[in-house]
Amino acid sequence: MAKVAIFGKTPESKEQLKKELKKFGFLYTEEKPEIVITYGGDGTFLWAERKYPGTPKALFRYSKTCVKCHNLPITHALELLRKKKYTIKTHNKIQAKIDTTTMLATNDVVIRNALPTHAVRFTLKIDGKQIDGEIVGDGIVVATTFGATAYFHSITRKTFNKGIGIAFNNTTIEHKPMFLPETAKIEFTVTRGEAFLVTDNEPRMVVLTPGKTVKITGTKEKARIIQF
Template sequence: MDKVAVCSKHQDKLPEMKSLLESKGFKVVASSPDFVVSFGGDGTLLYSERKFPGVPKLVIRDSKICKKCVSGRSSTVLELVRNDDFILEEWLKVDACFNKEHFLAVNDVIIRNKFPMQAIRLEVVVGEEQLVEEMIGDGLVVATPFGSTAYFNSVTRTSFNKGIGVGFNNSVSRHAPFFLSESDVLKVRIIRGEAHLAFDNSPKVVSLKDGDLVSIKKSKDVMKIINFKNLDLWVLNKRFKSKLEE
């Protein structure tokens, strides 16, 4: 892996990161990278996955909230990448389809009321089975295991590590969250009310109206995260070697 792109939360820190990457022998590029340094937090990772979908991400902390950030120093983990001493984790993504347009999400897909003072009514179907004839409330959230500790957790007070979770936001009648297998297809129809379809932290929001249907399922694409099995051992060995050379 020689070519790297950088997505940073703070643009003023880009020159320092680029300088570090070049000192390790990487070529910093704006397109077609071999991997991407996501320099920030969870939000930066979501942005970097939208910009460079499917390209391995090395997540380096520059934010308080970053559950997939590597624990080692930047220079250390970059040396490991340079030596191909890493593993790739694959994380499920969901695919929301509306009017033949597809929206991929790492965290979640959200359908919610456009106007805060007005509830919407939704029909929820899985496969050929109608699970909810009419949900009245603010909407719903469909989350991946990666995103289950985010908005899904704030709505349902639960998280999960397998499948796809569906939680209802502020419904008039109580609807417990439920979980889909990775082969299920969820269909959500707007019965009444104006709504918005959002995905991850994308600024793109789609307007929905009466009768509109959104299909949500597991995507064939995945997010790839660079991680390290031997990071602690590698650091200890390097320190021990330095001591011997003193």
């Protein structure tokens, strides 16, 4: 009997899913599940991934903003899960390090100006080589392939399916997006002003003051998405 956890958009949807799980012979649990079902949108999945990192997840739509959610009826999907008629696609994560803090991202790492009335000045290095001197703007978005259709796409109107992407957010001089291999080492250093460092939709924010450097790299951590 497979152990399944549920992340529902509403308490009512979660309770209804619990009843359906029982009908198909699954055991609901919040401790070490083998599968996680998310019923919501992109944000619901990201919350679930932080709580159960790496556990296979089946994404179901309760929101218009969920590009990768399934449109199958829940009962049909549960039957496929019971019969193990699905595949699992892995998505590489990235990490941001500053001082002793490490933050993982399934979607993206976002560094942006702390005050909307003030730009942030920064330098950017890729594998030790500085890019274009000092840059002035609202910051950058460093995206995974999973996050290529999210904030990165909103800025660049482009997507990608391998490696890491960097979008430059509202810079005074146009900077085209960069597409890098997963082994790339990215260093963002604040030279003037303050910025916030965030990952995905996590509430935690790190304040970056002048002289602070964030190092962004690939990681061995992966998100696993169930596909029917």
